[in-house]
Amino acid sequence: MEVAIMLYNGITALDALGPYEVFAAVTGSKVKFVAKDKGLIKLDSKMGYLHADYSFSEVTSADILVVPGCRPPNYKTPMNDKNTLNWIRQIHETTKWTTSVCTGSLILSAAGLLHGVKATSHWSSFDLLHSLGAIPTDERVVRQGKIVTAAGVSSGIDMALQLVAWESGEDMSKAVQLILEYDPMPPFDSGSPKKAPAPVVEQLRGMLQELEKQDPDL
Amino acid sequence: MEVAIMLYNGITALDALGPYEVFAAVTGSKVKFVAKDKGLIKLDSKMGYLHADYSFSEVTSADILVVPGCRPPNYKTPMNDKNTLNWIRQIHETTKWTTSVCTGSLILSAAGLLHGVKATSHWSSFDLLHSLGAIPTDERVVRQGKIVTAAGVSSGIDMALQLVAWESGEDMSKAVQLILEYDPMPPFDSGSPKKAPAPVVEQLRGMLQELEKQDPDL
Numbered sequence: 469m470e471v472a473i474m475l476y477n478g479i480t481a482l483d484a485l486g487p488y489e490v491f492a493a494v495t496g497s498k499v500k501f502v503a504k505d506k507g508l509i510k511l512d513s514k515m516g517y518l519h520a521d522y523s524f525s526e527v528t529s530a531d532i533l534v535v536p537g538c539r540p541p542n543y544k545t546p547m548n549d550k551n552t553l554n555w556i557r558q559i560h561e562t563t564k565w566t567t568s569v570c571t572g573s574l575i576l577s578a579a580g581l582l583h584g585v586k587a588t589s590h591w592s593s594f595d596l597l598h599s600l601g602a603i604p605t606d607e608r609v610v611r612q613g614k615i616v617t618a619a620g621v622s623s624g625i626d627m628a629l630q631l632v633a634w635e636s637g638e639d640m641s642k643a644v645q646l647i648l649e650y651d652p653m654p655p656f657d658s659g660s661p662k663k664a665p666a667p668v669v670e671q672l673r674g675m676l677q678e679l680e681k682q683d684p685d686l
Numbered sequence: 687m688e689v690a691i692m693l694y695n696g697i698t699a700l701d702a703l704g705p706y707e708v709f710a711a712v713t714g715s716k717v718k719f720v721a722k723d724k725g726l727i728k729l730d731s732k733m734g735y736l737h738a739d740y741s742f743s744e745v746t747s748a749d750i751l752v753v754p755g756c757r758p759p760n761y762k763t764p765m766n767d768k769n770t771l772n773w774i775r776q777i778h779e780t781t782k783w784t785t786s787v788c789t790g791s792l793i794l795s796a797a798g799l800l801h802g803v804k805a806t807s808h809w810s811s812f813d814l815l816h817s818l819g820a821i822p823t824d825e826r827v828v829r830q831g832k833i834v835t836a837a838g839v840s841s842g843i844d845m846a847l848q849l850v851a852w853e854s855g856e857d858m859s860k861a862v863q864l865i866l867e868y869d870p871m872p873p874f875d876s877g878s879p880k881k882a883p884a885p886v887v888e889q890l891r892g893m894l895q896e897l898e899k900q901d902p903d904l
Contacts, residue, residue, distance in 0.1 A: 480707070481703050481706060481707055482703055482704065482706075482707035482866065485699050485700055485703040486700065488699060488700075488733075488734065489698070489699055489700035489839065489840075492729075492731040492733055493731075498733065499731070499733045499734065500733070501734050508737060511710075513710040513711075513717070515706075515710055515716065515717045515718070516706065516717065516719050516737065516739060517737040517739070518736070518737070519726060519734065519735040519736070519737060521734060521735070570867070590867060591864075591867060608869065608871045609871075619867050619869075620865070620866060620867025621707065621865070621866040621867055621868070622707075622843065622866045622867060622868040622869075622870065623867055623869075623871075625840065625870070625872075626870060626871050626872055626873065629872055629873050629874070630873045633873055633874070638874065639883070639886060641873065641874060641876075642874050642876035642882055642883060642886055643876075643882075643886050643889070643890060645872055645874060645876040645877050645882070646809075646876055646877060646878070646879065646882040646886060646887065646890060647838070647839070647890060648700065648838060648839040648840045648877075649788070649808060649809060649837050649838025649839055649840060649841055649877055649878060650839070650840040650870075650872055650877040651826065651837075651841075651877030651878040651881065652840065652843070652844060652868075652870035652872070652877070653826045653827075653841075653844050654843075654844055654847055654863055654868055654870070655844065655847050655848045655851055655859065656847070656851070656856065656859060656860050656863060658859075658860035658861075658863040658864055659863050659864065659866070659867055659868040659869030659870070660864070660867060660869040661864065663869065664860055664861075664863070664864040665857070665860060668857060668860055668861050668864060669864065671861070672861060672864060672865060
């Protein structure tokens with residue numbers, strides 16, 4: 469199982485590292501962090517870096533492509549970069565599964581892969597996803613054909629475990645879940661807009677919509 | 687809230703990046719990735735890197751210290767490194783919370799911080815944790831005084847959300863959970879040895895015990 473995880477400046481680390489940790493635990497897997505240029509990749513928090521070990525030109529195929537998301541408006545840069553969109557389309561031609569986490573689905577949309585396709589994104593980005601031609605679907609992991617999109621940030625872990633089950637069988641997925649001791653127990657039940665207190669939802673929605681109007685600054 | 691996350695070669699990425707993502711989402715927080723030497727940090731999978739932006743000498747205090755874990759036998763190197771253990775003890779003197787994820791508790795033990803203290807670790811490392819003088823406690827997040835230890839890998843997310851609630855209030859913790867859309871839905875219920883199929887548990891336990899006997903090779 470060869471997995472290519474696309475990185476770019478301004479990315480949300482957990483969007484990439486959640487799926488990475490799941491796939492890296494699968495026997496015989498090979499996970500590659502790939503970016504336009506190799507080297508350090510700035511995080512959206514501006515408080516750290518990931519590292520791309522491969523440039524786009526060095527990775528020409530993958531069994532699974534993962535396009536992670538980021539805070540608004542950071543996705544605008546990859547969404548407007550021809551090299552990035554061409555590479556996504558090129559890899560998509562070779563994949564068994566083309567996937568995204570969080571606002572990574574906006575980047576897949578910009579690459580032309582989600583027109584008329586059921587997909588999800590971060591809960592705050594459904595309008596934008598719709599305006600790009602996808603069919604926003606309020607589930608944690610959405611599959612249509614070989615395209616699998618996941619909801620916000622942490623959902624990439626659930627998506628990757630599902631993909632491992634499809635690709636390598638349920639026992640492998642259960643083994644990986646046990647290695648990662650993924651028996652989640654958040655202290656509150658506030659992980660979706662349906663469950664979080666309404667004032668918290670509205671405050672965050674407003675904050676994220678304001679960020680969305682800005683230009684990327686990385 | 688100043689958070690220092692200790693990195694070292696052979697680390698498990700999600701042990702560090704789960705708490706990072708939670709703390710980085712807290713208004714006004716400052717998260718620092720710190721290692722003996724700054725620069726690239728090899729992951730335990732040997733399929734990528736994290737990056738330490740600060741060396742031990744540059745960080746002399748923290749509100750929260752996070753010591754992430756790793757696959758066996760990688761913890762043996764930090765557990766036997768005087769500079770690492772001295773730095774942990776030095777920072778611990780300054781913290782409100784000293785924490786670990788997964789086998790990071792073995793490193794806290796080696797630093798002398800867990801003698802007679804209730805603590806947890808990855809489920810496969812309870813015997814080793816006990817042999818180091820701690821009192822293994824089978825809960826996902828264990829607090830005794832200002833020391834908070836979390837179970838395997840993914841549990842660092844739950845621990846960090848709990849710490850945010852204690853430090854910044856329940857509403858902030860709920861907001862962070864919503865930003866990360868942490869509404870977990872793993873496809874199976876196999877995240878602890880009590881829940882996973884017995885053959886899967888025994889196979890992994892055997893594999894990890896074999897690794898534990900080896901010398902670090904990084």
